[in-house]
Amino acid sequence: MHFTSGLKSKLPHIGTTIFTRMSKLAEEHRALNLSQGFPEFDCSPDLQRLVDKYIRSGKNQYAPMAGVMPLREAIAKKTFELTGREYHPETEVTITSGATEALYVAITTVVNPGDEVIVFEPAYDSYVPAIELSGGIPVFVTLDPQYDSIDWQLVATKITKKTVAILVNTPHNPTGNVFTASDIQSLAKLAEDHNLYVISDEVYEHIIFDGRAHVSAASIPSLASRTFLCGSFGKTFHTTGWKLGYFLAPAALTAEFRKIHQFLVFSVVTPFQFAVAEYLSEPEHYLRLSDFYQQKRDLFLKAVEGIGFITKPSGGTFFQNLSYQNLSDENDVALAERLTREFKVASIPVSAFYSQTVDYKTLRFCFAKNDDTLLKGAEYLQGVIW
Ligand code: PMP
Ligand code: GLN
Numbered sequence: 613m614h615f616t617s618g619l620k621s622k623l624p625h626i627g628t629t630i631f632t633r634m635s636k637l638a639e640e641h642r643a644l645n646l647s648q649g650f651p652e653f654d655c656s657p658d659l660q661r662l663v664d665k666y667i668r669s670g671k672n673q674y675a676p677m678a679g680v681m682p683l684r685e686a687i688a689k690k691t692f693e694l695t696g697r698e699y700h701p702e703t704e705v706t707i708t709s710g711a712t713e714a715l716y717v718a719i720t721t722v723v724n725p726g727d728e729v730i731v732f733e734p735a736y737d738s739y740v741p742a743i744e745l746s747g748g749i750p751v752f753v754t755l756d757p758q759y760d761s762i763d764w765q766l767v768a769t770k771i772t773k774k775t776v777a778i779l780v781n782t783p784h785n786p787t788g789n790v791f792t793a794s795d796i797q798s799l800a801k802l803a804e805d806h807n808l809y810v811i812s813d814e815v816y817e818h819i820i821f822d823g824r825a826h827v828s829a830a831s832i833p834s835l836a837s838r839t840f841l842c843g844s845f846g847k848t849f850h851t852t853g854w855k856l857g858y859f860l861a862p863a864a865l866t867a868e869f870r871k872i873h874q875f876l877v878f879s880v881v882t883p884f885q886f887a888v889a890e891y892l893s894e895p896e897h898y899l900r901l902s903d904f905y906q907q908k909r910d911l912f913l914k915a916v917e918g919i920g921f922i923t924k925p926s927g928g929t930f931f932q933n934l935s936y937q938n939l940s941d942e943n944d945v946a947l948a949e950r951l952t953r954e955f956k957v958a959s960i961p962v963s964a965f966y967s968q969t970v971d972y973k974t975l976r977f978c979f980a981k982n983d984d985t986l987l988k989g990a991e992y993l994q995g996v997i998w
Pocket of ligand 2 (some may be wrong): 649
């Protein structure tokens with residue numbers, strides 16, 4: 613008998629991610645790919661040698677479910693040095709398959725059917741599907757991509773009896789905004805007043821500009837005690853393809869997190885964990901990253917000067933938004949596609965980060981690229997016929 617699929621989609625409104633679509637379009641049209649966020653340059657040869665060393669020395673079987681101990685210890689040490697918060701490597705540090713897995717498991721751990729989660733948008737694309745797959749309801753605080761500050765009183769008005777958690781991301785993809793000390797205090801107070809969990813996406817913790825400091829949710833004890841903190845080495849070591857991330861939370865929360873993590877992936881790639889553990893012993897390897905990327909941001913911003921974009925320099929991440937509202941009325945998706953096809957430079961339309969159809973006439977450009985790629989991208993943008 614002919615098989616007819618009666619499969620009921622769990623994500624009926626979701627298609628293939630914008631990052632996949634724009635990277636594919638860039639490839640098809642041989643355009644410079646400033647869309648999906650990944651470095652054009654390779655990770656350090658020292659780090660590559662470490663992976664090689666551990667592969668050759670037989671570290672090729674399952675890692676412990678929570679991750680290899682040297683890496684858990686190295687993360688605990690780094691976090692203590694940077695935030696003052698002690699996470700116990702045995703019970704409070706877990707190695708994950710990228711931050712994506714950490715976020716997915718954290719959301720699944722916290723959210724039950726009917727629960728509401730406060731989400732700031734523009735939002736990274738994996739948050740909302742994860743909330744919905746657990747039967748949760750995202751409640752949006754909608755911000756303009758060029759927003760200056762968060763109105764925490766407005767955030768408070770979104771909280772109901774059903775709110776279980778608030779999801780934050782600093783430095784923020786795609787706006788490049790970063791939390792100030794006052795933001796993190798407001799978040800801590802809000803979470804405490806309303807007894808909420810906090811899911812904190814800090815994957816760009818080491819890419820922050822103009823002398824700002826990353827304010828981690830781990831840095832305030834009352835906040836850390838209710839926070840599911842998600843990090844990634846993909847951004848920090850130019851290794852997005854390794855999908856190596858981590859998760860920090862107090863022991864009781866971690867215990868619940870691990871119940872799900874163990875059945876999603878069980879454990880993650882062993883020799884890479886040992887390699888990153890050893891590489892982390894030298895703080896220069898992550899503390900220099902902000903300067904490296906700030907130069908790239910500045911190079912790109914200078915090279916697009918004079919075109920007529922409205923720009924607000926990115927405060928962190930490796931993304932720069934350019935608003936073309938003074939140049940064209942064209943819809944951002946149509947423009948991003950046209951620039952890729954006709955002018956050979958791919959970007960991400962910022963509307964893709966919103967739940968409703970919006971168009972702020974803004975494109976996101978990834979500047980984790982070689983300088984000549986950035987200059988060429990800017991030159992192509994200089995030639996655009998609007
Ligand atoms: N959160 C944000 C804000 C990101 O930009 C990314 C990057 N891809 C992730 C999470 C996922 O990180 P990973 O690649 O480690 O899964
Ligand atoms: N974080 C990357 C970005 O924002 C994309 C990661 C992915 O493709 N899933 O561009």
